Amino acid sequence: MTDSDNTATEGMENGPAAPAAETPGATPPGTSPVSTSEPSRTLWGDAWYRLRRNKLAIIALTWLIVITLAAATADLWVPQLFGNPRLINSQTAYQNQLQLPSKEHPMGTDQMGRDVFGRVIYGARVSLIVGFTAVGVSVLIGLIFGAMSGFYGGFTDTGIMRLADVFLAFPYIMFAILLLSVLPQNWRTGLWPVILTIGVLGWPSIARVFRSSILSVKENDYVQAGRALGAKDSRLMIRHIAPNAVAPIIVYATMSIGGAILTEAALSFLGLGILPPNISWGAMIQDGRQYLVVRPGLVFWPGLAILSTVLAFTLLGDGMRDALDVKMKD
Amino acid sequence: MLQYIVRRLIQFIPVFFGVTLLLFFITTILPGDPVRLRTGEKAMDPAVYQELRHAYGFDKPWYEQYVNYLKNMAKGDLGTSIRNGRRVTKIFQETFPNTVKLALAAITLEIIFGIGAGIISALKQYSFWDVMVTLSTSILVALPVFWLGMMLQYFFGILMKQWTNGAFYLPISGVSGGGFPDWAHLILPAITLASVSTAYAARIMRSQLLEVKGQDYVRTAYAKGLSHRRVLWGHQMKNALIPVVTYIGLDLAAMLSGAILTETVFNWPGIGFTIYRAIGARDYPVVFGGVTLVLFVVLFMNLFVDISYAFLDPRIRYTPAAQE
Amino acid sequence: MADNGRLLDVEDLKMYFHTRDGVVKAVDGVSYTLDRGETLGIVGESGSGKSVTALTMMGLIEMPPGRIEGGDAKFEGESLFTKTEAEMRDIRGAKIAMIFQDPMTSLNPVYRIGRQIGEPLVLHKGMSKKAAWNRAVELLDLVGIPNPEKRVKDYPHQFSGGMRQRAMIAMALSCDPDVLIADEPTTALDVTIQAQIIELMEELQQRTGAGLIMITHDLGVVADVADNVLVMYAGRAVEYGNVDEVYYRPLHPYTWGLMDSLPRHDMTEKSELCPIKGQPPSLIYVPSGCSFHPRCPYAQPVCKAEEPEFKPIEGTHWAACHFAGQAGFERGTVECAGVSA
Numbered sequence: 001m002t003d004s005d006n007t008a009t010e011g012m013e014n015g016p017a018a019p020a021a022e023t024p025g026a027t028p029p030g031t032s033p034v035s036t037s038e039p040s041r042t043l044w045g046d047a048w049y050r051l052r053r054n055k056l057a058i059i060a061l062t063w064l065i066v067i068t069l070a071a072a073t074a075d076l077w078v079p080q081l082f083g084n085p086r087l088i089n090s091q092t093a094y095q096n097q098l099q100l101p102s103k104e105h106p107m108g109t110d111q112m113g114r115d116v117f118g119r120v121i122y123g124a125r126v127s128l129i130v131g132f133t134a135v136g137v138s139v140l141i142g143l144i145f146g147a148m149s150g151f152y153g154g155f156t157d158t159g160i161m162r163l164a165d166v167f168l169a170f171p172y173i174m175f176a177i178l179l180l181s182v183l184p185q186n187w188r189t190g191l192w193p194v195i196l197t198i199g200v201l202g203w204p205s206i207a208r209v210f211r212s213s214i215l216s217v218k219e220n221d222y223v224q225a226g227r228a229l230g231a232k233d234s235r236l237m238i239r240h241i242a243p244n245a246v247a248p249i250i251v252y253a254t255m256s257i258g259g260a261i262l263t264e265a266a267l268s269f270l271g272l273g274i275l276p277p278n279i280s281w282g283a284m285i286q287d288g289r290q291y292l293v294v295r296p297g298l299v300f301w302p303g304l305a306i307l308s309t310v311l312a313f314t315l316l317g318d319g320m321r322d323a324l325d326v327k328m329k330d
Numbered sequence: 331m332l333q334y335i336v337r338r339l340i341q342f343i344p345v346f347f348g349v350t351l352l353l354f355f356i357t358t359i360l361p362g363d364p365v366r367l368r369t370g371e372k373a374m375d376p377a378v379y380q381e382l383r384h385a386y387g388f389d390k391p392w393y394e395q396y397v398n399y400l401k402n403m404a405k406g407d408l409g410t411s412i413r414n415g416r417r418v419t420k421i422f423q424e425t426f427p428n429t430v431k432l433a434l435a436a437i438t439l440e441i442i443f444g445i446g447a448g449i450i451s452a453l454k455q456y457s458f459w460d461v462m463v464t465l466s467t468s469i470l471v472a473l474p475v476f477w478l479g480m481m482l483q484y485f486f487g488i489l490m491k492q493w494t495n496g497a498f499y500l501p502i503s504g505v506s507g508g509g510f511p512d513w514a515h516l517i518l519p520a521i522t523l524a525s526v527s528t529a530y531a532a533r534i535m536r537s538q539l540l541e542v543k544g545q546d547y548v549r550t551a552y553a554k555g556l557s558h559r560r561v562l563w564g565h566q567m568k569n570a571l572i573p574v575v576t577y578i579g580l581d582l583a584a585m586l587s588g589a590i591l592t593e594t595v596f597n598w599p600g601i602g603f604t605i606y607r608a609i610g611a612r613d614y615p616v617v618f619g620g621v622t623l624v625l626f627v628v629l630f631m632n633l634f635v636d637i638s639y640a641f642l643d644p645r646i647r648y649t650p651a652a653q654e
Numbered sequence: 655m656a657d658n659g660r661l662l663d664v665e666d667l668k669m670y671f672h673t674r675d676g677v678v679k680a681v682d683g684v685s686y687t688l689d690r691g692e693t694l695g696i697v698g699e700s701g702s703g704k705s706v707t708a709l710t711m712m713g714l715i716e717m718p719p720g721r722i723e724g725g726d727a728k729f730e731g732e733s734l735f736t737k738t739e740a741e742m743r744d745i746r747g748a749k750i751a752m753i754f755q756d757p758m759t760s761l762n763p764v765y766r767i768g769r770q771i772g773e774p775l776v777l778h779k780g781m782s783k784k785a786a787w788n789r790a791v792e793l794l795d796l797v798g799i800p801n802p803e804k805r806v807k808d809y810p811h812q813f814s815g816g817m818r819q820r821a822m823i824a825m826a827l828s829c830d831p832d833v834l835i836a837d838e839p840t841t842a843l844d845v846t847i848q849a850q851i852i853e854l855m856e857e858l859q860q861r862t863g864a865g866l867i868m869i870t871h872d873l874g875v876v877a878d879v880a881d882n883v884l885v886m887y888a889g890r891a892v893e894y895g896n897v898d899e900v901y902y903r904p905l906h907p908y909t910w911g912l913m914d915s916l917p918r919h920d921m922t923e924k925s926e927l928c929p930i931k932g933q934p935p936s937l938i939y940v941p942s943g944c945s946f947h948p949r950c951p952y953a954q955p956v957c958k959a960e961e962p963e964f965k966p967i968e969g970t971h972w973a974a975c976h977f978a979g980q981a982g983f984e985r986g987t988v989e990c991a992g993v994s995a
Contacts, residue, residue, distance in 0.1 A: 165341075166348035169629055173590060174621045178353075181609060181617050182361045258472060265474050266591055270606060285477055296484045303477030311472035546759035552714055553754070554774045554825070555747035564773075568764050644764050644809045 057319025448535025
């Protein structure tokens with residue numbers, strides 16, 4: 001594309017729709033001042049500022065903080081106020097069963113007489129732990145593979161990407177079902193089986209994101225420029241890649257936590273995920289199924305908890321992506 | 331175009347082998363006791379155990395086992411159910427059609443409502459409708475599907491029955507019975523299954539339309555004197571639809587792959603439900619067989635969608651010829 | 655319908671965009687006329703509003719955020735802004751046709767060329783698809799595409815850049831428009847192809863007798879084909895006249911700057927290029943008075959205080975400068991008076 005060089009300056013041609021305001025160049029005396037912009041900050045400060053302005057994201061963040069605090073401190077207040085959430089086979093408990101919501105039991109009680117609200121709080125603990133840790137595992141594996149892929153290129157790259165394709169070919173749930181059902185009975189306790197399963201599933205996407213960050217920096221002009229100035233390759237790349245890669249990975253990870261929580265809930269619902277005595281929202285829904293006709297609350301409240309938490313992570317992730325957009329665009 | 335198709339096929343092969351290898355690994359190598367997985371937990375005479383082990387070929391080196399594994403799959407042999415001794419393949423042969431029925435119903439809903447909502451949203455950007463669509467799609471993708479199913483069951487099956495004294499309500503489980511025509515049983519499960527996908531489809535349709543709107547060829551169309559309607563249906567839709575159609579194709583694959591959660595909630599006797607019950611009964615051959623089947627469906631449907639993309643997009647169909 | 659008005663008569667047209675960030679004065683006083691068989695070249699830097707003016711006339715600007723703030727544009731004596739949308743649709747493509755800058759993105763990638771060329775024919779002339787298709791073949795031949803019967807079935811990506819632009823021209827000409835507006839028709843093309851396209855347009859214009867508006871930042875192209883020239887700056891018309899007047903006896907300092915910035919054939923490697931110093935202004939914060947005054951080497955206090963009127967200085971030669979045409983107000987030497995890069 002050539003244009004005859006007969007004009008002094010070239011800028012962007014205006015399109016038919018409303019153009020963005022053009023930045024005034026040298027502001028000659030007598031013209032209106034440049035529009036006020038925010039005081040210049042660091043990139044992260046800038047992102048935080050933009051995030052703050054996103055009301056939905058802030059509401060989401062607040063909600064998550066509230067839930068996290070409630071769940072983290074659960075042992076301190078739930079059993080005292082609402083009774084033992086894991087109680088089974090107690091005479092007094094049976095007298096309490098399947099109650100409608102009331103002052104003592106804001107969400108009613110389940111078929112074992114346990115307070116539903118208390119169980120929801122404990123379920124939050126499980127979901128949040130599983131969500132964060134599983135995504136953490138994915139990120140760890142993903143970073144390693146992504147780095148190898150991006151840095152070494154060639155066969156390593158192709159090999160890892162094909163492996164990623166293989167993992168991605170599996171529908172999430174099916175793969176998880178496969179892994180968990182193969183697990184011997186006595187290994188299925190606790191949170192780790194589910195955490196590892198979900199974590200192992202999620203690495204391909206992270207690896208890809210990280211890899212493309214690396215590749216785009218490799219090609220980047222300022223890296224070439226740095227090379228021309230004699231800077232060592234690896235140092236150059238680490239310094240340039242890290243800030244670039246961090247942003248999309250953080251955004252992706254945040255939104256993945258929501259997905260991880262949904263997967264955990266689904267697995268627990270199917271009987272493969274979190275098993276008693278641990279409390280999981282998905283398992284609560286499965287338990288409550290048989291009483292749907294008389295006490296829909298047993299199903300409703302845990303589900304609402306899942307919905308609100310996952311939604312919060314999604315909105316937060318969206319907000320973070322918008323806030324970091326400038327950084328991610330390059 | 332041929333080049334594109336061949337390339338896709340070439341990429342497919344390692345993935346295919348990788349997937350089967352992984353499946354094989356997880357079901358045969360990884361578990362401590364592959365024999366027990368296939369025969370149940372009952373106590374067994376050690377001699378019988380060894381015989382079985384040999385019969386299954388578990389004493390052979392892994393690569394031989396893998397080849398046998400592939401051979402068996404090609405033959406359509408996925409093992410035998412522990413619970414009732416039937417061949418796994420046969421079990422799924424019976425239940426697969428039900429899943430297909432459900433998936434087709436769900437896809438139809440998704441096409442009508444997803445694309446429709448997306449179009450209206452894009453046309454009336456920022457209007458009340460658009461906001462509603464954006465809001466509801468955000469919520470839908472955060473919903474646990476099985477929970478939605480149960481809430482629908484409760485509302486349309488139980489509450490409605492109460493409120494209208496039994497005059498109007500929908501069936502909430504199974505494929506037939508309860509005095510309802512068979513298709514009525516499809517309604518709630520199909521809505522449940524379609525819900526999340528419809529949300530995504532609407533979003534994609536909307537964003538595609540908006541992106542196309544800014545394209546130069548749309549401006550050209552207006553400059554030729556076309557009306558808004560003509561520009562939308564004539565020029566914008568065809569371009570915007572290509573990614574949407576691709577998405578829906580992939581979605582069909584996902585739905586055919588068992589929709590285990592929805593089927594479980596509604597006791598819909600498809601692949602997913604079968605797998606679910608097998609999990610509970612520790613009938614692992616059925617579980618493995620089901621997952622394998624699902625995987626194959628997804629793999630091949632994805633390949634199909636990939637290739638059909640070549641036919642949809644003229645830029646790929648006719649590779650550019652550079653002439654002056 | 656038409657009275658004895660000129661083909662196109664634009665009078666002090668103003669169109670602003672009302673955006674969140676401010677009012678963008680994209681078109682801020684543009685006047686010109688066009689007759690049949692005449693070629694008008696509109697020149698200016700990027701961002702001078704030359705394309706937006708044409709789009710405004712065609713009604714292709716979204717209103718809001720755009721709004722006509724004053725002036726008029728008459729086609730065959732009738733104002734284009736009083737017409738209904740349906741009437742405008744009848745005009746677009748049929749009476750006034752536009753050729754856009756980038757033929758790759760301006761053609762729909764999923765439809766065949768024949769169909770896109772035939773579309774206005776089906777729409778405006780009520781032709782059948784088949785008849786339109788055949789006419790498309792004829793048009794492709796007219797614009798010099800070899801093997802038109804075969805190429806008409808191709809998709810845009812199968813054409814080269816130059817061929818695509820020819821196809822766009824064919825599309826614009828299909829309904830025999832009275833006015834043809836070419837918006838930077840050669841910018842996206844190779845230099846060698848540029849010449850061919852310009853020649854083609856000239857030839858076609860002579861054949862059809864349409865009025866041609868050539869929008870470009872390339873002074874060389876304009877010198878070649880135009881009968882009249884309009885020079886625009888920051889959304890305003892600053893000079894207008896026939897091509898000889900404007901090129902050999904320019905009146906406005908901006909035009910002088912443009913001419914001076916052209917590389918000349920008698921330059922050596924040692925000669926410096928002479929750009930106009932400074933940047934084009936933001937269209938939101940347009941300089942007061944004469945919008946060119948911050949960059950004008952001859953600026954006086956009155957230039958900052960009062961906006962000069964765009965008026966005839968010598969017969970048909972118009973300019974918007976307080977000092978245009980005054981005795982002694984002449985172009986300085988080519989030795990780049992006070993220029994910094």
